[in-house]
Amino acid sequence: MNSDVKQTVLVVDDTPENVDVLAGILRAEYKVKVAMKGQKALDLANSETPPDIILLDIMMPEMDGYEVCKKLKENPKTNRIPVIFVTAKGEVEDETNGFELGAVDYITKPVSPPVVQARVKTHLSLYDQERYLDHLVAERTAALESTRMQIIRRLGRAAEFKDNETGMHVVRMSHYSRIIAEALEMPEDYCELILGSAPMHDIGKIGIPDRILLKPGRLTDEEWVSMRTHPVIGATIIGEHDSELLKMAKVIALTHHEKWDGSGYPNGLSGEAIPIEGRIIAIADVFDALTTERPYKKAWTVEDAIATIEKDAGTHFDPELVKVFVSQLPKVLEVKARYAETSVEQIAAMAAVD
Known part of the structure; x- marks a missing residue:
């Protein structure tokens, strides 16, 4: 916490005299907010600038302190704010009830100013430490997730370098996949997951012999049998993991060649038995493959590629997802232009910022 900024104490009591006493004790050290009713306390706690600690009376009309505390602890936005009950109810069962509801302390009336000051200071200090530790954990988690994401992207590019001159395919199709997910109004964390896991869709190609993978002409039936093992190989390479990113990557690797x-x-x-991640990647992957020049073919025009994808809606592709993809074509073309085919040296330079 910034030591130059006063922390906020919310005093909740329906008796003005009690509020004045607590505010007088705390105002020199803290910013004091006041609520005379339970609902007002909940509104202030749930505001954009929530209090750092709450001093809560129990005996109030309409909504007593126990109910206020219960609602605070049920709300993910407010459940970690420390609550100290300040009340004339001093029986053991009253204290027990308060602690069971999630209060951190219990002060009986009439209050002692040194006790109030000491208890508030102690619990604010503990809350500050808790938030600081949470911040450190979040930073470390973000760093680990970023590292995992970069490894996945580079493994995806490694697979593409086996049969694609630049490896930019995985970058474009990953962004196309995210565009589809966003248009479906998927949660932001889901959109980030599909962006990060899509590059692994063809990781199984690492296990396909080069004589098949790089063959310039048509594959024989026997060679196609081998080629069609790459989804299973990819899923095996990714394996079992608790990471949501790797779980999705495995699903994508295994299902992106399934057809509607x-x-x-x-x-x-078939149909919705194919995980939606596989259905999304199928469209993004094919569109980019069609519109990109390869050693064995020229790039198709966007118009021809879209016409083919629309023609194959209901056979190869999920027809509803095709409509979504086509509706997002301006965004798709922005990505296509941004990550156009380029040299290996340029890709290496881009890797640090991608």
Whole structure:
């Protein structure tokens, strides 16, 4: 906490004299807010500038202190604010009830100013330490997640370098996938997950022999059997993990070649039995493959690629997701232009900021 900024104490009591006493004790050290009713206390606690601690009377009309405390602890936004009951109810069962509801302390009336000051200072200090530790954990978690994300992206690019001159395919199709997820109004964390895990969709190609993967002509039936093992290989490479990112990456690797009509591979899933991540990636992957020049083909025009994807809606692709993708074409084309095919040296330079 910034030592130059006064911390905020919310005093909740329906008796003005009690409020004046507590405010007088605390005002020199803290910013004091007052609520005379339980609902007002909840509103202030849930505001954009919540208090750092709450001193809460128990015996109040309409909503007593126990109910206020219960509602505070049920709300994720307010459940960590320390609550000290300040009340004339001094029986053991009263204190027990207060602690069971989540209060951190219990001061009986009439209050002693040194006791109030000491208790408030102690619990604010503990709350500050808790928030500081939370901040450190969040920073460390973010750093680890960023590292994991970069490893996944680079592994995805490694797979693409086997059969793509630049590896930019994984960058573009990942962003296309996120655009679709955003248009579906998926939660932001889901959109971030699909952006981060999509690059692993073809990691299984690492296990396909180069004589098949890099063959310039049509594959034989036997070679196609081998090629169609790469989703299972990819899922095996990613393996089992508690990380939500890697869980999604495994689903994508395994299902992005499934088709809406059940004619895809490796498991012949159809319709909504195909996880939505696999259905999203299928569209993003094919669109980028069609509109990118490869050693064995020229790049298709965007118009021709969209026409093919629309034609295959209901057979290869989820028809509703195709509509969503087409509706987002301006954003898709912005990504396509931003991450256009370029040299290996330029990609290496971009890796630090991508």
